Amino acid sequence: MDFAGAYSAENLKFLLDGLYITLFVALLAIILSFVFGCIIGVIRYAKVPVLSPICLVLVELIRNLPLLLIIFFMRFALPEVGIKLGLVTAAIAALTIFEAAMISEIVRGGLTSVDKGQIEAGRSSGLTGMQTLWHIVLPQGLRRMVPPLVSQFISLLKDTSLAVIISLADLMHNAGIIIGHGYNYTIPILLLVALIYFTVNFLLSQLSKRLETKNA
Template sequence: MESFIYAYSWIDIRFLLQGLWVTIYVSVISIVLSFILGLVFGLIRYMKIKYVSAIVGFIVDIIRNLPLLLIIFFTYFGLPQLGIVTNPTTASIIALVIFEGAMLCEIVRSGINAVPIGQMEGARSNGMTFAQAMYHVVVPQALQNMIPALLSQFVSLVKDTSLATIIVSPELLYHAQIIYSQNTTYLIPMYVIIAIMYFVVCFALSMVASHLEKKFDN
């Protein structure tokens, strides 16, 4: 019990909060950019543009079948070999955006395919262009259908940020490792507190998604 009391000193908690901030920062940036990437790639695959859609599909299939850890290693150790120097945080964001963007691409494509074809036909018959019909009619309905799958993927993304500790990104798990490496009796208290922190972040994200889902339903 004493190990919990001493492990949760203000100095250690503040240090953990600094790591949590990095985790949230990486998560938010990665969620926004990966969603944009997934939306663009999903639309390209849906529209079946000659050659382009096939190439995008091939790339997405490769990325989806690679371990995220391998992509993290490549962005941190491989990109400098190509003349692109990154710090651990930037490398982890790039890796997450690439990996999650590929995952979201399939969610977007499936969500759009789930919208009845009559919606597009009705919009076009009312004088809308293909782009206008997609923007005003099809995509909004598809997003509503995609909310549960998007939420699940975003929550997974938040948890996947912990893998960035392998390249010494100063996120939550890495800060916890620094603390319990100085005193091994703090190991269990650290894992308990970071589990609580991850739960709070992921639960808050699920609440936001639930609110959006109810808003769309209305």
């Protein structure tokens, strides 16, 4: 095991470049999947005619597909119909689609958990259905969604490593290249990559606990 060689300035910079891509892809996918997941979750919760059944079919379809298949589809299948996505865009699109389906169920479950008596109280006080949803259901539901949402975001961050299959220059991809330069780099580099993933995900979990305590 050559720790000194594995942790050279050049290799560390290369890993940091990969970490930047990992965090960039994860951040955009988190934002987009949260937005779309909330929209789909609200549509299903509100049982919007036509849209709700369509969302149900799409969510169940996506949730039962492997993420790797969706990544392959975005990168290699779409060009067959004239839609060409770059590596980063394909990874973000695949993660967004997959995670939005998961998040929509978290959102729907959080909204459903709000006591119906409060909803009835809001309607009896003169609020419309949308006003009740916005002022009463959403604020309470979102507080209950924090722990599962953060857990899903942590899963998303770890799932970015699957994009190595399409040669996205993320943390795992760059780690693999460094390992390929010297067989005695394997354990040092993998230990460092594991430490990086653990640190980022641990910080996210701690943030979740603080938010949960604050909203309790």
